[in-house]
Amino acid sequence: MSAKEYRTTTAARGGLLTVSDAPQIAFGDRVLIRDHRGHRRNGQVIRSAADEVLIQVFEGTDDLDLENTWVRFLDQPMEIALSPELLGRIFNGLGEPRDGRPPILSTLHRPISGSAINPAARTYPREFIQTGISTIDGLNSLVRGQKLPIFTASGLPHNRLAAQIVRQAKLVDQESSFSIVFAAMGVSYSDAQFFQEAFSSSGVLGNVVMYLNQADDPPVERLALPRSALTAAEYLAFDLDRHVLVVLTDMTNYAEALREVSTAKGDVPSRKGYPGYLYSDLAEIYERSGRIRDRHGSITMVPVVSMPSDDITHPIPDLTGYITEGQIVLSRELHNQGIYPPVHISPSLSRLMKDGIGKDDTREDHPRVASQLYALYAKAQETRNLASIIGAEELSEQDRRYLEFADQFDRQFVAQEEDEDRSIIETLNLAWELLSMFPNAELTRVSETDLAKYHRSGD
Amino acid sequence: MSERNNHGTIRQINGPIITIHLPGVRNSEQVRIGELRLVGEVIALRGDEAIVQVYESTEGVRPGEPVETLGQPLSVELGPGLLGSIFDGVQRPLEALFARTGDHISRGITLPALNREREWHFLPAPELEVGMRLKPGQRLGSVQETERIEHHILLPPDRSGELLELAPAGEYTLERSIGRLRSADGTIHRLYLYHTWPVRTPRPYRRRDHSDEPLITGQRILDTFFPLVKGGKGAVPGPFGAGKTVVQQQVARWSNADIVIYVGCGERGNELVDVLETFPKLQDPYSGRKLMERTLLVANTSNMPVVAREASIYVGLTMAEYYRDQGYDVVMLADSTSRWAEALREVSGRLGQMPVEDGYPAYLASRLAAMYERAGRVITHNGESGSVTLIGAVSPPGGDFSEPVTAHTKEIIQTFWALSKELADARHYPSVDWVGSFSDHVTTVARWWHQEISPYWKRRREQALTLLARDAELSRIVNLVGPEALSSAQRWELEGAKLIKEGVLQQNALDPVDTFSSPQKQFLLLDMMLTIYDRGAALIHLGVPVQELRDLPVIARARRAKQTYDSSQSAELQAITREISDEFARIRMEYAKFQERAE
Ligand SMILES: Nc1ncnc2c1ncn2[C@@H]1O[C@H](COP(=O)(O)OP(=O)(O)OP(=O)(O)O)[C@@H](O)[C@H]1O
């Protein structure tokens, strides 16, 4: 470790510190900063030239003065210590303890930036995870190694849903549960509290690693936080062979911190002031999930993404959707009708569902049942719109059946209790109850065999 | 050249953009950066400094570290062994890299793209004799690259001269020379089974040729409604989750091309694994051989270094042109060209160039056009016909087609498969929107369909499109005043459009039968649905209620026909159409009798 300290800071603003005359500093390296009160701050080199180095300061640049700031370049990348002792602990975004207990001691350190998984080293995720939630299991199934975000908005019960998934997620017929890596960026104190209680009341706390940055903690630290969390997740999954479920909340706070820093750096903005590299930056995080050939463990990721002003085309949910393998979209309308979880199935999607369901994984009719429910619900939505224009009385008998179906669907299939853990078979049987409202001829997406086996027509 | 200084030093590191001091270095030259010897390419010269884009992460690199030039631009190796492989954005072999460095991609590793140990059985071209003058790109012989593909060994297109020696038939590795050539200036060159070519220089050919043969993809809405020709340029724009990748993978699976090059440019790792795991098991419906034998992959996933994304498209195109030059029809899929454009934007932003629209540099449109220009049908140096079809996915932010990449692409291509969020949300797949899509090739391919499939193709196609347009009009009326306002004839039109949508346009890529439709099957299904509509319309005119026709069991069977009968079962499909005619004739008779009695 180089002992040399520089006092040649020339600018400090927006979380960025410039140091002049510090030659041969490695790009990406870790930096220690001592401010005028002798307090320590952490930084990272984000641009390096012979005559000037630009540092991103995780604790922010508030209150720094240029006279009394000392900078030490540690000659090592940003990294965290790894050991099985991580489980049950709480850290900040840089991997420093937040629970009053001593730091992790280990000879194993890894850079938090990670490196890209060789696509040829991956195996395709295909093991069905039962979350006990019908709209997910039945229609947008999650598989081990998938990244499936929850798109939400302020005031919607995404935290409760995330906590329910964490509590209930398991492989069918298996009790073996997941190790949880919980990464919270810019969350409120009460939200942080909610999760801690949720984990401890369900007895999983010893199986959880938390990385916590609250709303009043420095925003720049949020840039390091998901990377630290995923470095821990990779260790648990690929060194310790565990199946890891990573919850990242809220990625919108992360992206806003990124915008703050990029603006200060003077990067060319693209949409809404977010930097052009937001896509790649988010991808570096999301693509760390998956399965790897010849490894037992896996990383399944459930990021929570708030849609500012409920707008799914806002750059953050939009770019997330372009990277992740589907999305679960929550709806204010359903929420206002008192439906929990308010999952809006039309824009929701799971792209990895196809290989995780069916005969050997869930039940043979599953893919066709899902497709049929979607087709009926789409038609029912059209009918609802029509009814709102011309009045339900004007509808044909056939159309009224669709209205009735939509209502039943929302109330019986979508809605469930927060502690209701439905098996996939229960979910599929429930689906057939709804399908049975229609005559065989209208159910063209299921097979004749399915109809003979599961359709409960009165005749 | 040898007097030039090849060594310099790093001055500044700004993410993937590095400034170096190396007087005399040329634009586009490849360089090795730092102690790690990262791969980079010179993109601009400024005074005594050169700007380098680096294809690997620059973490840990310091000012003052050494730089070395390689004296040549970014190039790829072209020879047997490409097929069945997966390369990264600068043609590093990912399988070999995995064997060497494990799960994660390490930096600074250079591995030859093509295997040097493997032996190939070389057959010299019988027409060649020692002492002959060889023209650029001339065929030297061949090796059987896969059971399906005979790989022609070509003289590099920038070489010509007198053949001094040509090896006899036998086993050769890429390292072993297969002959010697004396060029006009007297230099003697050894010849090998492979050569290299700079990726940013389009490979030359004798002349362009026109394309009139349809590229059959087995996807009904594409082939029948918005066709593409071999050598054409197509784009698939759509918001996330609309089905761009599925469309591209379907084309990769089922198109009647000889060679498929799939470039995953800034997209998901798992999508490439999907291809890698399924293609070796799937059979190509034309040759019966495994799909992987004609496929090669280029992967720069979204988490891999951004600037290699820009290169990956050219790496793919150069390999595509190489197979074209052997007389093959090649399809290259680029998923997604938006990520390529974003890589351009990223670099131009870091260079401080003036952005024009949404942060994109002014040269976006011309670069896009130049990229698509590398597609086309040509007559090769050997007088054969070969083609490159280029199909690019476009990922517009917020699904807004007026953004720069989509808008410029639309100006360049001839076939536009616009995907719609509304259709995708309703699980109408492929979500190709028949209003926003277009193809300039309909008249060109109509001749083929007329000769090979049916003289009624053009008429049936137009009839279906008319019905769909009527459907849109009538649905507007329904939404204003309710269904009661429609006449029975109009309600039957709605039913007709529904049959076209469900029975023809919707095609489930995941269903083993429905996933591929031969042109014959496509036409038979279209004809079946329109037969129902036509016969029904006549009956409705006589006063038969819509309700009575709609619920006929034979119609439910017609709607399921696409997933019930595969492409070889034309007779069964025709039987349903006959049954429909018979059934409607029966109803007509009954109805006539009923009316007689009533009178
Ligand atoms: N023809 C089809 N048949 C069945 N399912 C389909 C079809 N097309 C699309 N899908 C469904 O839609 C999902 C999303 O499609 P796809 O991954 O191709 O979207 P995309 O447009 O490439 O999205 P992105 O821009 O995010 O990559 C698929 O995973 C699949 O479930």
Ligand SMILES: [Mg+2]
């Ligand atoms: Mg895609």
